[in-house]
Amino acid sequence: MHFERWYKQWIEGNAESPPEKVWEEIQDSLDIDLVWHQVSGGLDRSAKKRKPLYWVVAASFLLLIGSAGLITYFFPVTFLPTHVTDVQPVLHRTVPDDMPSILGRETALPARGPTPLSLNVRASFPVQGLRPGYPFESAPTGLPYITAATGEAFPVTTPTMDSETGIHPIIKISAKEQTGINLAYVPGSEKPQQSGYFAGISAQLANTWVRNEKTSAGLQSGSLTDTRPSFGNSIGLIAGRTISENLVLHVGFDIISQKRQAYNEYLRGQYVATSLEMDYTKLSFMAGYKLHADLPHWTFFGVYAGYLQNAKSNINGWAEPVSENFTTMDYGVIAGYEYYHSLGGHWQLGTGIFANYGLTNIYTGDGLIPVHLNKTKLLSFQLGISLRYSVF
Amino acid sequence: MERDLYTEEEIVRGCIENDRHFQEILYRMHARKMYGVCMGYAGGRPLAQDMLQEAFVKVFRNIRQYGGKGSLEGWIRRIVINTAIDHLRKENHNMYLFNEDITENQHRMADETMSVMETKDILAQIAKLPEGARIIFNLYAVEGFSHNEIAARLHISAGTSKSQFSRARKLLQGWLQQTNV
Numbered sequence: 001m002h003f004e005r006w007y008k009q010w011i012e013g014n015a016e017s018p019p020e021k022v023w024e025e026i027q028d029s030l031d032i033d034l035v036w037h038q039v040s041g042g043l044d045r046s047a048k049k050r051k052p053l054y055w056v057v058a059a060s061f062l063l064l065i066g067s068a069g070l071i072t073y074f075f076p077v078t079f080l081p082t083h084v085t086d087v088q089p090v091l092h093r094t095v096p097d098d099m100p101s102i103l104g105r106e107t108a109l110p111a112r113g114p115t116p117l118s119l120n121v122r123a124s125f126p127v128q129g130l131r132p133g134y135p136f137e138s139a140p141t142g143l144p145y146i147t148a149a150t151g152e153a154f155p156v157t158t159p160t161m162d163s164e165t166g167i168h169p170i171i172k173i174s175a176k177e178q179t180g181i182n183l184a185y186v187p188g189s190e191k192p193q194q195s196g197y198f199a200g201i202s203a204q205l206a207n208t209w210v211r212n213e214k215t216s217a218g219l220q221s222g223s224l225t226d227t228r229p230s231f232g233n234s235i236g237l238i239a240g241r242t243i244s245e246n247l248v249l250h251v252g253f254d255i256i257s258q259k260r261q262a263y264n265e266y267l268r269g270q271y272v273a274t275s276l277e278m279d280y281t282k283l284s285f286m287a288g289y290k291l292h293a294d295l296p297h298w299t300f301f302g303v304y305a306g307y308l309q310n311a312k313s314n315i316n317g318w319a320e321p322v323s324e325n326f327t328t329m330d331y332g333v334i335a336g337y338e339y340y341h342s343l344g345g346h347w348q349l350g351t352g353i354f355a356n357y358g359l360t361n362i363y364t365g366d367g368l369i370p371v372h373l374n375k376t377k378l379l380s381f382q383l384g385i386s387l388r389y390s391v392f
Numbered sequence: 393m394e395r396d397l398y399t400e401e402e403i404v405r406g407c408i409e410n411d412r413h414f415q416e417i418l419y420r421m422h423a424r425k426m427y428g429v430c431m432g433y434a435g436g437r438p439l440a441q442d443m444l445q446e447a448f449v450k451v452f453r454n455i456r457q458y459g460g461k462g463s464l465e466g467w468i469r470r471i472v473i474n475t476a477i478d479h480l481r482k483e484n485h486n487m488y489l490f491n492e493d494i495t496e497n498q499h500r501m502a503d504e505t506m507s508v509m510e511t512k513d514i515l516a517q518i519a520k521l522p523e524g525a526r527i528i529f530n531l532y533a534v535e536g537f538s539h540n541e542i543a544a545r546l547h548i549s550a551g552t553s554k555s556q557f558s559r560a561r562k563l564l565q566g567w568l569q570q571t572n573v
Contacts, residue, residue: 003561003564003565004532004533004561007432007529007533007534007564008533008534010511010514011428011429011431011432011530011534012425012428012534013428014424014425014427014428014431014511015424016424016427016428016511017423017424017427018423018424018427018440018441018444019441021441022423022441022444022445022448023416023419023420023423025445026415026419026445026448026449026452027412029445029449030410030412030415030449030452033453034410224450224453224454370547372547373547
């Protein structure tokens, strides 16, 4: 008799029934399932109560970024300098050499149609809160800009001329700059040097994903694993150089960059809460491109390298170091958006959202699961805030 | 039998609704045959019972995924086999599962010897096989997988599958022969 055929017949012809305890233990497991179903239902209800908190934080950031941008873009305030001079009539206009320099509101220049745009106009319009003798002349020349009493500088959005007189510059500025401005407007001149350096600090709240076959399957409703949203924090330093008005190079050094992944999985007859906690130190290089010439909307693209400081898994409260199961380095790409709010002087506050996508498999395998069965990559979505100081 | 009162579709639907009555019917319909399959991989009753239990728990948890496509027995059998392999992997550091050397034995077993052997003797010899070789031998001899299919399933080369099978076959034959001499 052919040996394989004999063996197959022996297997197929098994007349032995499993002992009753097998069915009893199956029932026990199914009963545990029912209990777990009730427990997880309670946990889900609790989680649903907590989730809105995360979404509120995330939505607040987005709202802050979006509303600031929208207000600036869609609701500029038309500011007529003549109104200001009524409060404190100090007005300087410098006209080309062929025209006289005139001081004071009453010394309006003759209408010249569209030609006033070619005039070399410099004007100071002190308003409420402006200190006497504010040194507007010390501001950089050559680019249309407005300086506030606080020293804050920002570009003029859409300089236009009064259509009737052709004299007074009408400059659109946003609502927040209405109190105390010092204005200088020099169209047609050479633009000032835009390059410079900046440095600062950054902090981020990240929705992190440790992606592998198990956690990906856990997103599906029918899976035995239940992958849960996980969050980590990052804090670090930033530095960079402004190459031009629209281009900036950005270096980020996250002293700590947390990657987290929590999931419930079925282990040895019961569901257990498992979480993977990894702490990285991360270095990133990005190039930023300004989306709008007059507004501080920036998009960023770049790469990062992460160095694993430590990793541990936490199963039902039992923590175990698992650093040896992961590679020391992680490499990936970054893309994001950031909006800068001027805080006055050289200070700026950036709020943004970034996506980090790991390109390398960080799992090195263990005695139980080899590398090829558990390829793992990192992914995170970060809401960030940064404070930076510019040096020109 | 009570199971004859229901169609397979009714039994599956009852299991989907988590009805313990229908779950028991399904279990008793397939338990014996699947127990035999498990013994082939386990090489012993206690481990086979663990495998069978774990497999049927998976069957009941995932029976929605069956969807009536193909044979129900075939679907259950796949779960049983996968569970058995996973079970052995967990217990025997997977990385080395298929790398163990097997001492070859050239003994041949006579037909009459095979026909009179008792289950306990066969199980005792199966248990002696390294787990990796045991898995490959069962997948090839019982399930009818080709070496290429086994290689893809276990993430090993087809050559490894062939050599492991060949050695396991000779070894098992030899051991069984010795048992009955």
